Amino acid sequence: MTNKSLRQVKSILTISDAFVILMLLIISFTPLAIFHYSYAQSADDTVVAYISIDGEIVDEFILSDTTPHELKTYYPAGNQYNIIEVDETRIRVKEDNSPDQIAVKTGWISRPGETSICLPHRLMIEIRGEANTDTPTDINAY
Template identity: 30%
Template sequence: MKRRDILLIGGILLVALVLFLFLQLGKQPGAEVIIRVDGQEQGRYSLSADGSYSLNSGTNLLRIENGKAYMEEANCPDHYCMRQGQISRTGETITCLPNKLTVTVSGGENFAEIVG
């Protein structure tokens, strides 16, 4: 094997490694959820602490458990938000259309620093 070949293979491996790390980073579990009503931020809750939170003056009840968030109760007629299941990864969202409420997973400030 020539020195140039080794460098080439090394280069490809490095690119693959960087790509792999980048993909892993994108899949990172979120740090918190952001609650928005009608597009306005209402609050943030950490995914690392279990708890139930009353949202939007009690129209929706959010449950955080084992790093995952889901809608436990809602007064909307379709209950579609409750059927959207658990979210835990950055960018995932639960939407309650009748109440104009969204719950979005965010990576938190540390994540923003890494990604830029």
């Protein structure tokens, strides 16, 4: 920028304009901060994946380092099928016979708030973080 163009910008931009721009920037990032805070997971939270068909929960998996690898097939209706793969802290739709394969292309999900949806089969995987209130902090409590 030349010295002349810098003076032109200074003459157009006032302190109140700069304040408004700053406030708009702060407001634009507020939803991101709220979303991050609402899905923040503490160390005591349990991550659970819920499988629902037609809005009804049919299965759930606790996702942790000790969860065994598992493949499970669901038959929502007729000749429709979905193969769900659970691997420790993550889950995915490994295979289905829907035309667009959107749930398969979604891939692995593992964080609370993430979903994988197969619309033609009305199957949804939703991950939620749940507070683990019944776990004692003392090992000898059992």
